[in-house]
Amino acid sequence: MRVPGEDLEGVLGGINFLYDVKTNPSVTIGRRVAVVGGGNTAMDACRSARRLGAEQVSVLYRRSREEMPADNIEIEEATEEGVNFIYLAAPKAIEGNGNVERILCERMQLGEPDASGRRSPVPTGETFVLEVDTVIAAVGQGIDFSTVPAELHDGRKMKVGKDYNTPLPGVFVCGDQQTGPKIAIEAIGNGHWAADSLDHYLTHGTPKKPFFYDIVQTDLGPEDFADVERTTQEHVAHISGEKRLAAPFKEYSKGLTEEQTLRDAKRCMECGCPDVFECKLRKFATTHEVQPEKLAGAHIEKFEDANQYYVRNMDKCILCAKCVRACDEISGFHAIDFAKRGFESVLTPHFFNDMEHxxxxxxxxxxxVCPVGALTEKRVERWPHLEDPTIVKTTCMLCPVGCELDLNLDRKRSRIVRVTTDLDNPEAPTGGSCCVKGRYAFKDVADDGAFDPALKGASSSWSDAVAAFDAFAPCNDAAFVLGPSLTTEEVRALKEYAALRVPNSQFSAVSDTGFIPLLNEAAKRKDVVRATYASMTGPSPSSDIRCGEADAYLLVGTNTDEDQPVLTSWLRRSARHRKSALVYIGETPGLLDKGEAVVLHPEAGKEAQVLTALTSAVKAITAKESVASIELLSGTGVLPEDLEKAAGLLAAAKHPVTLIGAEAPAKEVFDAAAALAGGRYLLLFKGSGSVELISATPGILPTATLSTAQKNMGTLLFVGTTPEDAGFTADSLTGKQYAVLSSVSSPLSEKADVLLPLLPWIEKDGSITNLEGRALSVRRGPLTKKTGKSLCALLAEAALPHKGRIHANPVAR
Ligand code: SF4
Ligand code: SF4
Ligand code: SF4
Incomplete structure (x- = not known):
């Protein structure tokens, strides 16, 4: 304070006083206290004085409230606690006989702004006196430079360069020494930069000034947020000053409740670039200390939010063409390319269509692959960016192609933030390809498996529901109705449980039983061989992972766009880059009906006839004979010239593959496959669990057959499916007892005798078998606290009282 009398007994330093309060609960303060200063230390001091029993506490501040540096909330709460604020007043002298008795103050007025930017206090000569017992000086602190040579400091802080070094080589400073008195968080931040500079000095011989490349957008106005709902900020509950003083040193501000915190967090508008942690341009700009203003040019303000999956911001595009090449050379669609020139260049679908068209x-x-934020996925609402996600490699369970997915996990919040693929992993079955389902469907199942177990519609404990499920056994008229996405381990566990508890039960599958005759036919034949992906996909121009050689594809009764989308992508790529031939027989060629593809649409029920004609024509062309099978086409709706063209393409191929859907006539389609060079084929199941389930469960029935012969089945156990998805109705379930074990509920599930929630596919562990017969690992993603459990754990629990040993953890099998 630098005023006479500040050495009297009863004059305290603000920080020392607070230290005493913290360490010595019996500290005394007197009845009347004056606190000099206007910062947060002054606020702590005056409020602590009130808590120690001082009746009259005055804060003397030499400027007005407007200039006061303390937080508003501190000033307001101090006022509520009875602290008296005297603005525009400065201490002139402290008086007393050994102890403080009074403080003489001078009234001030505001003059011109000083170096701090605030209006400076100017003495008026007018004085007044406050009778006090204690004076607390909370007027700021400084650095003790008594041992530092004068040429190294200016009395307030050290002489320091932008790179944190001082005139003494190898001596760096940070914190208050570098900035003068500031808050601790600034000192910590500067400490990081100073350490960085010091590291550079030690490793490169020179200090380094901090550089972090950031773009700040300053041209935003209310109109940019017009579509954002206005909601009020959440505040902590207010406790009156009286109540606070009644429990003087008890914590009273408990912060926001969990609900308030969640509500408040939802107000976040995610104003930053979603690619902030992934943008390579930003990283390089930081590393190389780029000054982009030197290269400023025209901007193209083109932002498109035209589909549900991602947005395009051409203002951020660096025209690197990675997306164009990835779409053309890996995905095989060439859906986008550049248009226009120079600063006007844009990335666009052909003819400037929107993405949806x-x-x-x-x-x-x-x-x-976009290295910057020009193409960014729409993340789940309000989910923050994640700098360092945990990567869990798993296999997509949405079809049996078996694409490897990298789940990017936010472990803290038990959720997936995005799905990526590993384009450099030679072990990945599809070489890093995936489809829209694998990329985005994780969002759809985030809430699956989160309902309660129930008995006849009433919530129940897990153990009661498992016991009720187990109490169905033993019975002689039970059938399992199995969904399409069970893991190999789940199917095995079910078989073990059935053998233990319901040995005469019937297994049925909701889908893919149409492949049973095809599997039986394949088992009989020696003239065909199952293809592998490596044998059927052409090499990707951007990588040599896929070194296959297929030069023609015969597809029969398939719809790969819907059921195995990555196959569509591969076939389009192969047709585009390798000029592979494509012959399609069936109803829905979808995206494969492109370019030189030959599409044959037989009349309903005439597929076998067309295949026989095609086989005959291929054989004739191969034998260099004239095609005599045209008359076989009679009544099929297929034109002879189309059949001849298709047969010619297939006969000419050295490495053709036949892709077979469930409805294909078994003998005729294998005859056709056998007539092609190599005889390679692939059965295109739809369910990720079907390859194993259908192939390894003798006697399995189509669920549809079961539901027509259901008179004999008094007990139905739906596993991995709901009654509705399995084709059942309320009428068809009348008079039956049934249980539903599924990750989703449904109206009929809710009426089940037993309903048990299972975890969704993205949280399963185990394995599946893909179309080429490879066993692939499935690894669980987020560790959520859902009510649902894994099927294996559920069956292990049910089997335990009967001394059945079913592995609860599939990975440990
Ligand atoms: S097909 Fe895939 S790679 Fe091509 S533009 Fe669409 S999302 Fe991008
Ligand atoms: S990958 Fe990104 S930056 Fe490169 S051309 Fe495509 S949109 Fe532009
Ligand atoms: S093709 Fe099948 S396995 Fe691959 S990502 Fe799509 S749905 Fe999943």
Whole structure:
């Protein structure tokens, strides 16, 4: 304070006083206290004085409230606690006989702004006196430079360069020494930069000034947020000053409740670039200390939010063409390319169509490879960016192609923030390809498996529901109705449980039983061989992972766009880059009906006839004979010239593959496959669990057959499916007891005798078998606290009282 009398007994330093309060609960303060200063230390001091019993506490501040540096909340709460604020007053002298008795103050007025930017206090000569017992000086602190040579400091802080070094080589400073008195958080931040500079000095011989490349957008106005709902900020509950003083040193501010915190967090508008942690340009700009203003040019303000999966911001595009190449060379669609020139260049589908009306299948590969924030996925609402996600490699369970997915996990919040693929993993079955389902469907199942177990519609404990499920056994008229996405381990566990508890039960599958005759036919034949992906996919121009050689594809009764989307992508790529031939027999060629593809649409029920004609024609062309099978086409609706063209393409191929859907006539389609060079084929199941389930469960029935012969089945056990998805109705379930074990509920599930929630596919552990017969690992993603459990754990629990040993953890099998 630098006023006479400040050495009297009863004059305290603010920090020392607070230290005493903290360490010595019996500290005394007197009845009347004056606190000099206007910062947060002054606020702590005056409020602590009130808590120690001082009746009259005055804060003397030499400027007005407007200039006061203390937080508003502190000033307001101090006022509520009875602290008296005297603005525009400065201490002139402290008087007393050994102890403080009074403080003489001078009234001030505001003059011109000083170096701090605030209006400076100017003495008026007018004085007044406050009778006090204690004076607390909370007027700031400084550095003790008594041992530092004068040429190294200016009395307030050290002489320091922008790179944190001082005139003494190798001596760096940070914190208050570098900035003068400031808050601790600034000192900590500067400490990081100073350490960085010091490290550079030690490793490169020179200090380094901090550089972090950031873009700050300053041209935003209310109109940019017009579509954002206005909601009020949450505040902590207010406790009156009286109540606070009644429990003097008890914590009273408990912060926001959990609900308030969640509500408040939802107000976040995610104003930053979603690619902040992934943008390579930003990283390089930081590393190389780029000054982009030197290269400023025209901007193209083109932002598109035209589909549900990702947005395009051409203002951030650096025209690197990675997305164009990825779409063309890996995804095989060439849905986008550049248009216009120079600063006007844009990335666009052909003819400036929007994405929804282009060949884009929303596989998301372009967003993954874009090195900047020009193509960014729409993340789940309000989910923050994540700098360092945990990567869990798993296999997509949405079809049996078996794409490897990298789940990017936010472990703290038990959720997936995005799905990427590993384009450099030679072990990945599809070489880093995936489709829209694998990329984005994780969002759809985030809430699955979160309902309670129930008995006849009433919530129940897990153990009661498991016991009720187990109490169905033993019975002789039970059938399991199995969904399409069970893991190999789940199917095995079910078989073990059935053998233990319901040995005469019937297994039925909701889908893919149409392949049973095809599997039986394949088992009999020696002239065909199951293809592998490596044998059927052409090499990707951007990588040599896929070194296959297929030069023609015969597809029969398939719809790969819907059921195995990555196969569509591969076939399009192969046709585009390798000029592979494509012959399609069936109803829905979808995106494969492109370019030179030959599409044959037989009349309903005439597929076998067309296949026989095609086989005959291929054989004739191969034998260099004239095609005599045209008359076989009679009544099929297929034109002879189309059949001849198809047969010619297939006969000419050295490495053809036949892709077979469930409805294909078994003998005729294998005859056709056998007539082609190599005899390679692939059965295109739809369910990720079907390859194992259908192939390894003798006697399995189509659920549809079961539901027509259901008179004999008094007990139905739906596993991995709901009654509705399995084709059942309330009428068809009348008079039966049934249980539903599923990750989703449904109206009929809620009426089940037993309903048990299972975890969704994204949280399963185990394995599946893909189309080429490879066993692939499935690894669980987020560790959520859901009510649902894994099927294996559920069956292990049910089997335990009967001394059945079913592995609860599939990975440990
Ligand atoms: S989402 Fe897939 S198909 Fe669409 S443009 Fe991107 S890479 Fe091409
Ligand atoms: S990958 Fe990104 S930056 Fe590169 S051309 Fe495509 S949109 Fe532009
Ligand atoms: S093709 Fe099948 S396995 Fe691959 S990502 Fe799509 S749905 Fe999943």
């Amino acid at each position: 282009s060949d884009c299948t929303f596989c998301g590969l372009c967003t993954q």
